[in-house]
Amino acid sequence: MSKGNRCVATIVALLSSVWLGCFGDDEAADPEDGPGGDLMGALSRSAIFEADDELLDRRVEKAAGRMAYFGDLHVHTTYSFDAYVFGTRATPSDAYRYAKGETILHPGGFEMTLRQPLDFYAVTDHAMFLGVAPAAGDTSTAFSQLEVARELNDMNDPDNYGITSLGARLRSFGSFLPALATAIDSGEVERETVLDITRTAWADIVDAAEQHNDPGRFTTFAGYEYTTSSDDRGNLHRNVIFRGTDRLPAVPFSRFHSRNPEDLWAWMDGLREQGIESLAIPHNSNGSNGQMFKLVDWAGDPIDDDYAVQRIRNEPLVEITQVKGTSETHPSLSTRDEWAGFEITPYRVATMLESEPAGSYVRDALRRGLTLERQGVTNPYAFGIVGASDTHTGAISDDESNFFSKVGLLDAYAELRGSVPLGFWTGIAAWLFAPPEMLKEIDGKDYIESATPTYGASGVTGVWAEENTRDAIYEAFRRKETFATSGPRIPLRFFAGYGLNRDLLASAESLSRAYEGGVAMGGDLDAQRGVSPVFAVWALADTLSAPLQRLQIIKGWIDLNGETHERVYDVACSDGGTVDPATHRCPDNGAVVNLDDCSWSRDKGDTQLNTLWRDPDFDARERAFYYARVLENPTCRWSTWDALRAEVEPRSDLPKTIQERAWSSPIQLHPAS
Numbered sequence: 076m077s078k079g080n081r082c083v084a085t086i087v088a089l090l091s092s093v094w095l096g097c098f099g100d101d102e103a104a105d106p107e108d109g110p111g112g113d114l115m116g117a118l119s120r121s122a123i124f125e126a127d128d129e130l131l132d133r134r135v136e137k138a139a140g141r142m143a144y145f146g147d148l149h150v151h152t153t154y155s156f157d158a159y160v161f162g163t164r165a166t167p168s169d170a171y172r173y174a175k176g177e178t179i180l181h182p183g184g185f186e187m188t189l190r191q192p193l194d195f196y197a198v199t200d201h202a203m204f205l206g207v208a209p210a211a212g213d214t215s216t217a218f219s220q221l222e223v224a225r226e227l228n229d230m231n232d233p234d235n236y237g238i239t240s241l242g243a244r245l246r247s248f249g250s251f252l253p254a255l256a257t258a259i260d261s262g263e264v265e266r267e268t269v270l271d272i273t274r275t276a277w278a279d280i281v282d283a284a285e286q287h288n289d290p291g292r293f294t295t296f297a298g299y300e301y302t303t304s305s306d307d308r309g310n311l312h313r314n315v316i317f318r319g320t321d322r323l324p325a326v327p328f329s330r331f332h333s334r335n336p337e338d339l340w341a342w343m344d345g346l347r348e349q350g351i352e353s354l355a356i357p358h359n360s361n362g363s364n365g366q367m368f369k370l371v372d373w374a375g376d377p378i379d380d381d382y383a384v385q386r387i388r389n390e391p392l393v394e395i396t397q398v399k400g401t402s403e404t405h406p407s408l409s410t411r412d413e414w415a416g417f418e419i420t421p422y423r424v425a426t427m428l429e430s431e432p433a434g435s436y437v438r439d440a441l442r443r444g445l446t447l448e449r450q451g452v453t454n455p456y457a458f459g460i461v462g463a464s465d466t467h468t469g470a471i472s473d474d475e476s477n478f479f480s481k482v483g484l485l486d487a488y489a490e491l492r493g494s495v496p497l498g499f500w501t502g503i504a505a506w507l508f509a510p511p512e513m514l515k516e517i518d519g520k521d522y523i524e525s526a527t528p529t530y531g532a533s534g535v536t537g538v539w540a541e542e543n544t545r546d547a548i549y550e551a552f553r554r555k556e557t558f559a560t561s562g563p564r565i566p567l568r569f570f571a572g573y574g575l576n577r578d579l580l581a582s583a584e585s586l587s588r589a590y591e592g593g594v595a596m597g598g599d600l601d602a603q604r605g606v607s608p609v610f611a612v613w614a615l616a617d618t619l620s621a622p623l624q625r626l627q628i629i630k631g632w633i634d635l636n637g638e639t640h641e642r643v644y645d646v647a648c649s650d651g652g653t654v655d656p657a658t659h660r661c662p663d664n665g666a667v668v669n670l671d672d673c674s675w676s677r678d679k680g681d682t683q684l685n686t687l688w689r690d691p692d693f694d695a696r697e698r699a700f701y702y703a704r705v706l707e708n709p710t711c712r713w714s715t716w717d718a719l720r721a722e723v724e725p726r727s728d729l730p731k732t733i734q735e736r737a738w739s740s741p742i743q744l745h746p747a748s
Contacts, residue, residue, distance in 0.1 A: 140586045141539040141556070143566040144548060146195030147174070147471045148298065148536055149314050149358060149397060149463030154200040154276045155300075158467040159208040160248045161483030162236065165469030167198040167283035173470045175293055181479055183487030187470040190477070190619055191564060193535075194543050195294035198280055198469075199314045202299045202329035204252070206276025207269060211251065218272060223258045226251045274325050281320055288320075290544045299327045301355065303334045309366030310359045310424040311336055313390070314463075315343070318352040318549045335373045337382070340389040354552060356461060358394035361402040362424040365434030368443055368456060378447060383455035392552060393458045395437050395559045395738055396534035397465045398472065398481045399424060399526075403738060405432040408439050412629075412643045414706065418531035418561070418733065427512075427526060438631065438641065441700050441741060445633040448698060459555025459597045459740035460702070462534025473562035475532045475733070476673070478713035486527050493528040494717035494726065496520035518727055528729055532713050533561045537737070539568070539595065555597025560737040563617035569596040569703040569739040570611040573603065575687060579611045596702070597740040602695040602747040612646060612739075613685035614705040620735060621707040622680025624649050625661045628688060632699035647686040649708075650679060656691075666708035668732045673711035673719055680708040695747040703739040710735065 151158045152165050162182030165173075173179045176192035210218045212230030219228055226247035229235050258264040277299070284295040298316040305311060313336065317323055328342045336355075343353050360367035372382050395403050400420025409415040423430045433439060437460070444456030464471035465481060472479045480486035489495040493515075502521055515524040522528075537558040538551035551557060558567045570579065572593020578585050589611065594600050600608060616623045626647035633639045645654050648661030655662075666679035684705065709732040711719070718725040725731050 140590075141541055141551075143564075144194035144294075144538050144540055144543050145535050145560075145564050146193045146197075146294070146538075146548075147464050147466075148195075148197045148199065148296065148316055148356060148461060149300075149394065149465045150196060150198050150469060150471065151200055151300070151465070151467040152198055152469045153209055154206045154280065155467060156201060156204040156208040156248075156252070158200075158469075158483065159212070159230075160244050161467060161485050162244075163468050163483045164231075164236070167200075167280045167469075168286065170198050170469035171196055171283060171287035171293075171295060175287070179470060181468055181470070181487060182483035183479075185479075185487075187468070187472075187479060189471070190474050193293075193471070195296070195538075195548055197296040197298040197314070197316055198283065199298045199300045199316075200276070200280065201302050202273070202327035203302050203331055204255075204269075205273040205299070205327065205329070207255070207272050208248070208251075209276075210272045218268060221258075221264060223251070223254050223264060226254075270326055273327075277325070277327060281323060285320055288545065291542060294543055294545055294548055296545065296549075297323060301327075301329060301336070301339050303330045303336065304424075305364070305366040307364055307366070308423050308426060308428065309364035309430070310362040311357070311366060312359060312424070313339065313355040313357050314394075315339075315353055315355050316549075316552070319545060322349070322351055324351070337373050337385070340385050343389050344385065352549075353389075354392065355390045356392045356394055356463075357390060358397060358463065358465065359399050359402065359424055360393065360435050360437065360440070361400045361405075361420060362422060362430050363435045364423050364428075365431035368434045368436075368440035370434075370443060370447070378452060378455065380451075380453050383447065383453035386455040387453065387457060390455075391458055391555055392461050392557060393437055393440075394463050394534075395460045396462045396531070396561055398530050398533055399465060400529060401531060401533065401561070402435070402437050404436045404438040407432050408436055409641060409643075412641075414643075414704075414734070414736075417736065418529075418533065420526060420529040420531075422526045422529075427524075438629070442631050442633075442639040442641065445631065445639055445698050445700070446637070449633055449637050454743075457700075457741075457743055459552075459557045460559045460738050461536040461557050462559030462561070462738075463536060464534065471535075473532050473535060475562070475711060475713045475735075476716050478532045478716065480527060480530060486530075489717035489721055491523060491527070492530075492714070492717065493523040493525055494714035494729070495721040495723050496522055518724070522726065528714060528726070531561065531733075535560045535562060535564065537564075537566065555740045556595050558596065558737055558739045561733075561735045563620035563707065563735050563737075565617050565620075565623075565705060565707075565735075565737040566615045567703060567705055567737045567739050568611070568613045569742065570594065571598075571600050571608050571701065571742045571744070572611075573606060573608055575609040575611050577687060579613075579687070594742060596742060599743045599745060601745050604695045604747045607689045607693040608744070610646075610688045610690070610701060610742075611685075612688065612703045613683070614703075614737065615683045616681070616707070621675055621710050622649065622666075622677075622682060623684050624664055624666060624680050624706050624708045624734065626684040626686065627704045627706070628701055629704055630690065630692075630699060630701050632694075632697045634697060642692070643704075644688070644690075646688040647684040649681040649684065664708070668709050668711055670711070670715065670719075670725070670731060673716060675710050676708060698746050699744045700741040701744065702741040705737050707735040709733070 174196035211224035211227035
């Protein structure tokens with residue numbers, strides 16, 4: 076098939092996806108080596124050696140102190156119903172191979188390889204309809220022979236695996252989902268039939284995690300996505316991550332069990348009583364339409380202590396960035412933060428409906444937690460920070476210069492991502508078949524109109540742990556010693572205390588003193604009257620990315636009148652710059668990007684930034700939180716890279732450059748008694 080015809084088929088397929096969008100984006104270790112060899116008969120009859128207590132110790136030696144490890148806790152494979160329809164055939168095992176540095180195929184037919192292998196990874200397929208779409212597509216299964224499954228038959232056939240079949244796939248799938256739900260409710264399809272498929276898929280996910288877990292070198296976690304939403308289509312999705320794999324539920328808790336996240340927490344609590352430990356991580360709060368961080372519970376009643384305690388016990392972390400946008404804050408919520416508009420996706424998930432910012436962003440939630448505390452309620456929003464991809468190809472796309480987006484065939488190419496104008500054939504197809512709302516004219520050229528241009532090449536979770544093992548990394552999750560990046564591997568440390576010295580980061584010994592005499596990111600510190608705590612922050616540039624430009628500390632607090640506030644302080648500047656004490660800002664370091672080839676200033680910025688800082692506005696009587704943020708020099712955004720390769724001008728309504736960044740988990744400062 077010619078490229079032109081492929082493009083025509085693709086644009087027709089894309090039009091079909093509008094209707095599909097109405098459904099939302101739902102839902103053994105190696106044995107130890109023993110002594111070998113065929114001993115001679117004479118030796119076998121004699122006690123040549125005495126028995127001793129020596130053991131072969133294959134445990135990984137713990138590093139001195141804690142080291143930074145990077146990973147992704149939000150990855151979909153062929154078992155997710157949407158990923159399957161978007162052409163993804165990558166299995167959980169394929170996903171883990173990719174994370175370790177191997178090459179796998181994108182549904183569009185091109186190769187995907189990470190620029191840097193990761194240290195840990197979790198496949199988190201949708202629990203709802205887990206494995207059901209592939210079972211319907213595989214005509215060798217009994218399920219595929221049911222009338223309700225026939226629409227998806229033969230989707231595993233290589234002849235039906237490609238862009239040319241995507242339109243038919245989406246139309247078939249659009250009728251399959253509601254038809255299956257109706258068939259289950261009516262009894263036409265036995266619930267147990269669907270659950271058996273889910274059990275098999277879940278077992279394979281867990282088996283892949285076990286197969287690829289390599290303590291000390293690469294860590295896997297068994298996990299899945301609980302996919303639910305509010306009545307107004309506010310996103311309430313969570314990823315559930317299990318600590319181990321020895322004992323797990325046979326069927327993950329999904330939207331089919333309950334739409335109410337409080338029921339998920341109760342299920343997790345029940346498992347915990349049986350010794351099965353897990354945590355849930357909310358994501359894409361930016362698309363929740365204000366629902367993720369409400370001040371009322373599912374029933375609409377004010378949050379009480381029982382709700383808050385249960386939520387923070389089960390959800391100690393929140394995802395601050397991923398491909399469907401960054402959820403740190405919004406320009407309308409943080410009007411004095413010049414960097415608040417970073418990679419904003421303003422829509423509710425899987426729609427083009429605007430999402431209400433208030434109640435949808437992490438910094439706002441941290442402030443809301445302070446308000447709840449003032450009312451005598453436990454803070455349900457004192458969470459740590461992680462980043463993720465939410466890839467639906469099995470492969471994280473975290474590199475702006477090599478971005479393949481999220482949903483397989485739907486955004487495999489620049490035209491489909493809306494980053495370059497429609498070509499000749501795609502333009503004709505669009506004018507013939509596309510409804511007006513599917514097209515957008517910019518600077519006299521036609522582009523596909525969707526949420527995809529607002530997506531970002533994000534993100535990655537960082538943890539500080541003693542070793543690269545499940546136990547050590549999970550403990551970091553629980554103590555919230557976690558940070559997030561927008562893609563680059565930027566190690567970021569953040570401490571607070573009263574005896575921190577300038578040599579804090581000079582050696583492992585001084586770091587030990589920091590842990591002993593202060594608290595790390597994710598921790599709690601009590602204020603002391605008459606003395607301001609010292610904050611120590613340090614960041615190291617990713618050698619494969621741009622230098623660092625500035626180091627910041629974001630403060631949120633509630634004053635004595637019960638009003639919440641926030642402020643951004645630059646605390647360390649690159650290129651020898653000093654912070655202006657009046658504005659709390661670094662001078663511009665002069666770093667620029669050449670949009671002709673996306674080259675950037677290599678003589679500006681620093682490889683590391685660190686400082687000790689005291690809050691000039693500190694009041695020991697006020698409850699506050701602090702977190703660190705570090706910004707790189709500007710570089711090209713993925714949409715600019717797409718335009719450069721297509722030899723067209725970048726879209727004028729999209730940012731041409733971005734500043735990659737990292738965020739620490741907050742340190743919670745409690746007022747002096």
